[in-house]
Amino acid sequence: MISILLSTLLIIPALIGWGKFLENLFNSLFKGISGKIICGILGISLVWTILSFFIPLNIYVEIPTLALGLAYFFKDKLYQEFSIFSKKDSLLISLISFIIIFCGSFYPFILDHFGYYVPTIQWLTEFGLMKGISNLDLTLGQMSIWHIFQAGFSNFSDPFLRINSILLIIYTLYIVEKKSWIHLCFLPVLLVFSQSPSPDLPVIIFSLLILNEILQQNKNVSFIFIYSVFVFAIKPTMIWLPVLSFLYSLFIIKSNLKSLIPGILVLILFFFKNIYTFGYPVFPIAVGNMGISWVPNPEILRNSSQYAIQKTYDMQYSYPAIKQFSTSDYIINWLFLNGIKSAINILFILSLMAFSVFAFIKRNKIIRLICISVLIKSILVISFSAQYRFFIDVFFVIIFVIFIPYFNKKRSIAVFSVFTLFFMSLLSFPNLLKNHLPSFSLGSAMGEFTAAQFYEPSTYEATEFNIFKVGNLKFNISKKYPFNFKTPPPSISEGYIFENKKAGIFPQLIDEKNMKKGFIWKTMNSEEKKEAQNVINSINSSYQQK
Secondary structure: OHHHHHHHHHHHHHHHHHHHHHHHHHOOOOOOHHHHHHHHHHHHHHHHHHHOOOOOOOHHHHHHHHHHHHHHHHHOOHHHHHHHOOHHHHHHHHHHHHHHHHHHOOOOOOOHHHHHHHHHHHHHHHOOOOOOHHHOOHHHHOOOHHHHHHHHOOOOOOOOOOHHHHHHHHHHHHHHHHOOHHHHHOHHHHHHHOOOOOOHHHHHHHHHHHHHHHHOOOOOHHHHHHHHHHHHHHOHHHOHHHHHHHHHHHHHHOOOHHHHHHHHHHHHHHHHHHHHHOOOOEOOEOOOOOOOOOOOOHHHHHHHHHHHHHHHOOOOOOHHHHHOOOHHHHHHHHHOOOOHHHHHHHHHHHHHHHHHHHHHHHOOHHHHHHHHHHHHHHHHHHHHOOOHHHHHHHHHHHHHHHHHHHOOHHHHHHHHHHHHHHHHHHHHOHHHHHHHOOOOHHHHHOOOOOHHHHOOOOOOOOOOEEEEEEOOEEEEEEOOOOOOOOOOOOEOOHHHHHHHHHHOEEEEEOOOOOHHHOEEEEEOOHHHHHHHHHHHHHHHHHHHOO
């Protein structure tokens, strides 16, 4: 907890300083401390994204960034802006921050933390963005901008990867500063994202902030759109937000298209980043092939697509069985899965129906545009892979829009208090979740509370690994563990070894003498097939050993 507190006291002032610097150059979405912080996050994320094409995001990037931000923070005496908070407000912020830091100190339990977040951050801090890295491990082709932001702070100021806890404290500052109390109702649920650098948290928070500004008819369309595209760049399933921002600028503010240019430039950067790492403009959709040499193998992409469809049905049906579904089977089997996923899916459909009726009755143009945008996103998600983690943000949007008039400070604090106790209990006593909701897979990875959390967050140790070589690629594989986690790069998840062998291909270095030049896939010759089979034999034998 002390470690997270120190990280917060270092990073937030630096972000405020950067925000002030960028405000002087370009203006911002809204004024105040939280406005500067959000501006700082946007600016640093974009600068680091560009830098990561050329250099690793190591301590030589982090220290100058912190130094510049802190210099502006103290030079312009920006700490004086905290005086806007009354004693009661300061007490509330302190109490909520303590709860966030406490919850953020628990073990990470989101599975993507081990197979996607940490490996991505390792690559970014050691090498930066890697051309064709999806050929090495398809999952790494995402390289979210949020992980670029986390990677830059992971060398010195946030080594335990708790940037999401810091973001929740920033969110608290926004809530109190803007007196937008309904946001307090969402904080307890968001505490489950505080232990990992999950991109789900920033996209939910930023989307709610932008939504709040749109409902208040903020006329700074240029910044509304650029922030919306930024959220989309963090996680493309948030497509509804730039759609809403575009419709808002067109039909409500009636601004000219020139105001959208900054956001379009961010969108181009996002596409270019994805093409560089994945080979296509939007991960993981294999659309828009430009004939470049490092696109992933079609069979690997096909397997990934089939797996995504199976995940839609919580792996309760095989892909051949799903292909035999009629239209009604697709819907009914998805709605009535075994376990908690069924309740989430049914609630999702009922919420969309209720929100559509609400938007029709209210006869409010902005609310109708929000409804249209959310419906577009929902149709796209259901068409590709209707996993609950891809539409969970819709619940926040619907609750926010419908109930914003009913939640004053007193009611919001009451809801916050009740649900905070509930979620803190789940984190502190995870066996309650494991025993009562066994179908909730995340519960199995939750760790118990330890006294050491008062000093530093709980983290899992690195797994042992083996070193192999196939063709010109020397790589590492975690020993008796399916994910890369903290295994030094270049590392490959064991599942992709089997997929590559089955497809008759294997990742190779573009330049054997310079790994930074990236990866391509190559059809294996007889010698390489033997090397790949030896790797598989070693993996299988390791699980057979007692």
